[in-house]
Amino acid sequence: MVSSTPQLCNNLHFVFIPLMAPGHILPMVDMAKLLARRNVKVTIVTTPLNALQFKASLDREVHQNSSKIQIVVVKFPNSEAGIPQGCESLDTLPSMDLKENFFLALSLMQMPIEDLIEKSLDPFPSCIIYDKNIPCVAEIATKFNVPRIIFDGTNCFNLLCNHNLYASKVCDKFSDDDDDQVIVVPGLPHRIEMRKSQLPTLFNPGTNQNLIKVREKIRESEKGAYGVVVNSFEELELEYVREYQRVIGCTKVWCLGPVSLTNKDDLDKAQRGNKEFSNEIENKYVKFLDSWPKGSVIYACLGSLNRVSPKQLIEIGLGLEMTKRPFIWVLRGAYRKDEMEKWPSENGFEERVKERGILIKGWAPQILILSHSSIGAFLTHCGWNSTLEGISSGVPLITFPMFADQFYNEKLVVQVIEIGVRIGVENAVHFGDEDKFGDGVQVTREKVVDAIENVMGEGEEKEKRRERVKEYADLAKNTIEEGGSSYNNLSLLIEDILNHVSKVLIN
Ligand code: UDP
Numbered sequence: 197m198v199s200s201t202p203q204l205c206n207n208l209h210f211v212f213i214p215l216m217a218p219g220h221i222l223p224m225v226d227m228a229k230l231l232a233r234r235n236v237k238v239t240i241v242t243t244p245l246n247a248l249q250f251k252a253s254l255d256r257e258v259h260q261n262s263s264k265i266q267i268v269v270v271k272f273p274n275s276e277a278g279i280p281q282g283c284e285s286l287d288t289l290p291s292m293d294l295k296e297n298f299f300l301a302l303s304l305m306q307m308p309i310e311d312l313i314e315k316s317l318d319p320f321p322s323c324i325i326y327d328k329n330i331p332c333v334a335e336i337a338t339k340f341n342v343p344r345i346i347f348d349g350t351n352c353f354n355l356l357c358n359h360n361l362y363a364s365k366v367c368d369k370f371s372d373d374d375d376d377q378v379i380v381v382p383g384l385p386h387r388i389e390m391r392k393s394q395l396p397t398l399f400n401p402g403t404n405q406n407l408i409k410v411r412e413k414i415r416e417s418e419k420g421a422y423g424v425v426v427n428s429f430e431e432l433e434l435e436y437v438r439e440y441q442r443v444i445g446c447t448k449v450w451c452l453g454p455v456s457l458t459n460k461d462d463l464d465k466a467q468r469g470n471k472e473f474s475n476e477i478e479n480k481y482v483k484f485l486d487s488w489p490k491g492s493v494i495y496a497c498l499g500s501l502n503r504v505s506p507k508q509l510i511e512i513g514l515g516l517e518m519t520k521r522p523f524i525w526v527l528r529g530a531y532r533k534d535e536m537e538k539w540p541s542e543n544g545f546e547e548r549v550k551e552r553g554i555l556i557k558g559w560a561p562q563i564l565i566l567s568h569s570s571i572g573a574f575l576t577h578c579g580w581n582s583t584l585e586g587i588s589s590g591v592p593l594i595t596f597p598m599f600a601d602q603f604y605n606e607k608l609v610v611q612v613i614e615i616g617v618r619i620g621v622e623n624a625v626h627f628g629d630e631d632k633f634g635d636g637v638q639v640t641r642e643k644v645v646d647a648i649e650n651v652m653g654e655g656e657e658k659e660k661r662r663e664r665v666k667e668y669a670d671l672a673k674n675t676i677e678e679g680g681s682s683y684n685n686l687s688l689l690i691e692d693i694l695n696h697v698s699k700v701l702i703n
Contacts, residue, residue, distance in 0.1 A: 208236040208322045208693060213309065215302075215327035216246050216272075217286035218469050218500035219579050220349050223427045224327065225250050226455035227347070230676070232263035234690060239317060240265070241309060243272035245284040249471050253464055268316065270308040277301035287500050292628035299329075299410045306332040313340055323693045325425060331410075331417035343422035343696055345448075345689075350580045350601045351428040352436040352451070353608045357381045357388065358398060359443055367392060367399045383443070385435045386612055394603035394624045402626065422696075423448030425689070427455050427584065430681045431671040432613065448692070450685045454588040454672050456563050456581065465564035469500075473561060481524070481565060484554055488522045491572035491662070494648060495565055495591070497526035498577040503598055503627060506536045507635040512575070512596075513545055515644025521652065522552040522570075526560040531630050566591055573651045575619070575644075578602040583609060590669030592661050594619050594647045596639065599626045615665040619647040 210231055214224035225240060232238040240247075240254075247267045257263045272284040277300045283289055286298060313321060313336065321342050326333040328346045337344035348355060360383045361367055370377050370392055379395070381388040393400060398415070401408050428451050430437050441449050459465045466478040485493060496516060498504055504512075509527070516523045527536060540546040540555055562582070566574060566589040574586040575594040583605045586593050593616035595606040603624060609616035620643050623636075651658065675682040 206235065206237075207319060208690065208697065209317065209319045210236055210238050210693070211313070211317065211321040211324045212238065212240045213324060213326040213330060213333055214240065214242060214347070215286075215329045215349075216243060216284055219581050220327050220329070220347075221246060221249075221285070222469050223349065223453075223455050223581055224325070224347055225254075226458045227325070227425065227427070227452060228265060229254075229257055229263065230452065230455060230458050230686060231690075232257065232265035233261055234686065235264075236690060237264040237319070238266075239321075240267050241270060241312065242267060243284045244269050245272070245282070249469060252471055253459075253467055256464070268312060270305055270312060273301050273304040276304055292630075295628055296404070296406050296410075299407075302330050303332050305330075306336060309333075310336055310339065322697050323422070328414055328418060331413045334417035334420065338420075341700075343693065345423045345425055346418060346421045347425050347427075349427070351433060351584075351605070351608065352426055352440040352449070353433050353612065354580070354601045354604045355424070355426070356384065356436050356440040356443065357390075357604050358396065359440065360384065361395065361399060363443075367395065383439075385439065388607050388611070390603060390607070391622070394597075396600050396604075397626060400624075400626060402629070423450065423689075423692075426451045427453035427580070429453050429672060429675040430685075431675060432587070432668060433608070450689045452676075452682050452686050452689070454584045454676070454682075456585050457588055457673060457676050459563060462564060465567065466561040468561070468563060470559040470561070473559070478561060478564065481554065481561065482568065484524070485565070485568040485570040488570045490569045491652075492522060493568075493570045494519070494521055494523040494573045494575060494652070495526075495562075495571050496523060496575035497528075497560055497562060497582065498596065498598070499579045499582060500528070501627070502526075502528055502577070503531045503625065503630050504577075504596075505630065505635050505637075506532050506539065508637050508639065509536055510539060510543075511637050511639060511641045512644055513540070515641035515648070516553065517545065517549055518641055518645050519648050520552075521648065523549075524554045524556065524560070524565060526556045526562075528556065528558055528560065563589075573648060575648070578605040578609065580605055584672075587613075587615060587665060587668050588672040590666040592616060592651045592665050594651055596621055597624070599624050613664070613668065615661055615668060617647050617650045617661075619643060 212224050212228045214221040228238045228240050247269050274281050278297045323343050324337050325345045328348055364382045377392050378389050430451050441447050466473045563585055571591050574591045576582045578595050578597040593609050595616050596619045597603045597606045610618055619639050621638050674680045
């Protein structure tokens with residue numbers, strides 16, 4: 197394995213190009229850190245404001261682990277793409293109407309990245325690991341004849357569902373009016389039923405022709421990739437990993453996760469995604485969690501984008517209040533943020549729950565909170581990172597999916613690995629379409645209470661669920677340590693690129 201060839205590893209240079217959105221950049225930075233700890237050089241290419249978010253953590257990585265990891269910045273083309281200055285990531289866009297502009301900005305970064313590779317990266321990249329949502333990297337890699345590996349941001353269950361639905365064309369049988377039609381995803385080890393409207397935008401493309409073209413370009417660019425890296429681990433979904441490898445006819449699918457476990461000390465956990473996080477705030481949360489018994493606190497957070505309507509969020513808040521259990525509720529939200537931020541104080545909610553509830557109105561140190569033993573349930577939107585972070589912390593999930601891959605993740609969690617409970621969301625509200633759905637409430641406060649009690653209450657089934665998720669958490673911790681499957685997969689990836697580079701040199 198790779199440990200026997202440290203000198204050769206010295207010459208390897210992996211370049212990471214992450215999408216600028218927390219759910220994409222955070223796991224790629226974690227993955228980059230894991231790789232750099234194996235004695236290979238790693239460069240993360242990003243824009244100035246994104247770089248600031250994780251600079252401190254990478255500086256520590258260099259000093260503590262002697263990692264050869266660096267950030268190289270390219271300008272974000274704000275004015276060229278019509279995006280206000282100061283916004284360099286999806287979550288900071290003032291409106292989702294700018295989604296198209298954001299994709300334009302990504303494509304405008306092609307030339308500066310090419311310049312960088314040509315003139316500044318030393319040694320020349322051995323491999324580029326990039327987010328699939330930046331399809332111009334396919335052209336960059338072809339130009340420089342460098343293998344490109346896709347980071348998809350999801351799991352193999354997801355990849356297989358999408359692959360099988362797409363290949364079988366089952367969705368083509370339904371018209372747009374058939375949103376409620378139940379589709380059985382073909383060719384899976386489990387019987388997975390989904391409503392058409394709950395499937396990702398690949399199967400619900402909407403009407404914006406420019407965005408449709410962007411998605412087609414992304415799909416087209418996936419062809420010809422050297423391989424795929426996945427933030428998941430084999431012990432969690434082995435049948436799906438093997439089946440996905442089989443259907444795409446390629447063993448170059450490397451499960452390397454859960455990558456967030458690379459953040460071991462509290463400072464790394466607290467600062468992940470938020471450079472401004474201070475010890476004072478960290479201590480406040482830890483002190484609060486320390487004051488409650490093991491497994492008693494609910495953590496509710498609907499991701500970095502949080503697109504739930506204010507009325508629905510209020511129902512969640514009132515549900516949390518009704519449980520009489522302690523909680524941490526993250527109210528961070530881009531969608532109609534101002535309305536929502538006033539509600540807890542104007543309505544008296546904050547005052548009523550102050551003895552047992554903490555509201556976080558900005559960025560939460562999620563992995564720090566989840567890893568605290570007082571957390572007993574995680575109400576999540578089922579973004580894949582959050583889902584995996586909950587599992588790796590041994591915390592059962594309450595699932596509140598909204599769009600993209602989230603309904604798939606709910607199925608994986610509730611039906612396949614059985615460590616979570618549905619809260620009862622039926623309808624997807626696709627990213628950027630929130631206004632079309634108005635203020636609709638899908639989940640009442642009573643349903644919130646039921647789901648929480650179903651996870652945190654007493655009883656054999658609940659106990660077994662808690663045990664199961666703890667077992668997965670142990671497997672997750674072991675898998676990234678020496679000898680674990682994700683650790684070994686990372687070795688295989690390095691070995692593969694090493695062989696590739698050697699062959700190119702010989703020829
Ligand atoms: N996150 C966080 N604090 C927040 C919100 C999100 O640390 O207040 C992190 C979370 O730990 C996860 C990522 O942001 O790693 C969100 O990714 P996910 O795939 O769960 O959802 P998305 O935000 O992409 O919808």
